[in-house]
Amino acid sequence: MAAGVLRNGSTRLILRRDNLEPAVARLRDPSNNLLKLMEIPARQLTMNGIASDTIPGDMPALAQAGFNRFKLLEGHWQGRSTKGWEETITFKTIAKGSVVVETSFDAHPNETMMTMFYLDGTRLLLTHYCVAGSQPRLEATSFEENGDAITFTFLDATNLPSRDRGHMDKAVFRFVDKDHFSAQWTWYQDGKENWMEEIKYERKR
Structure with missing residues (x-):
């Protein structure tokens, strides 16, 4: 079971594959709302602070x-x-x-x-x-x-x-x-x- 190590100064974080795979599977689930949010293009803010539906390609x-x-x-x-x-x-x-x-x-x-x-x-x-x-x-x-x-x-x-x-x-x-x-x-x-x-x-x- 492979593991990776990330170092940030004195912080040492061990990432284990068996810990990551369930999370990745949940993220890839089509019913996951987080995935849907990630697929929404960034929206332009107007002067009123309202999210715009305008996408450059449209x-x-x-x-x-x-x-x-x-x-x-x-x-x-x-x-x-x-x-x-x-x-x-x-x-x-x-x-x-x-x-x-x-x-x-x-x-x-x-x-x-x-x-x-x-x-x-x-x-x-x-x-x-x-x-x-x-x-x-x-x-x-x-x-x-x-x-x-x-x-x-x-x-x-x-x-x-x-x-x-x-x-x-x-x-x-x-x-x-x-x-x-x-x-x-x-x-x-x-x-x-x-x-x-x-x-x-x-x-x-």
């Missing part, structure tokens, strides 16, 4: 599925923020199904803003045409809750001489059902990121 399929979720939003929506103000938005698919355009009314008096969602190869991107005068481009970097939550993070921007100039920097969209979803953005300025109020939307009939 990104193309997740990006396509995410884009399809935005296509399903086509129509008119009424939104109400956690601060109490309301807005109306519309979603429309254009350019032979390659772009989803969101048009926002009433969020800023007498102003209209747009956000465009589209695929770039295997990536899901958005470009936000902001009342601040910049056009930040964000990339979907996290798909959580079986695709019901998509997080976009800052990629680059036009008309933004420095990232420290105030701009929309991150966005989280949560899909509840076919008639409800929510959106929450961050405002980044002078090295500080601040979450803005969440807006909950309901489809208008």
Whole structure:
């Protein structure tokens, strides 16, 4: 019965084969939950500390599925923020199904803003045409809750001489059902990121 010796300073640990083999057999048992846990890929942590379901190899399929979720939003929506103000938005698919355009009314008096969602190869991107005068481009970097939550993070921007100039920097969209979803953005300025109020939307009939 073979044995091995591990030395760590003054510590001497004897490993005997007859002690190891039962443990190895248990580990190899398909019903062992520990083995199943070991096979789960490491999960990315999001800014909310929630484990993400995003696995790099799955990104193309997740990006396509995410884009399809935005296509399903086509129509008119009424939104109400956690601060109490309301807005109306519309979603429309254009350019032979390659772009989803969101048009926002009433969020800023007498102003209209747009956000465009589209695929770039295997990536899901958005470009936000902001009342601040910049056009930040964000990339979907996290798909959580079986695709019901998509997080976009800052990629680059036009008309933004420095990232420290105030701009929309991150966005989280949560899909509840076919008639409800929510959106929450961050405002980044002078090295500080601040979450803005969440807006909950309901489809208008």
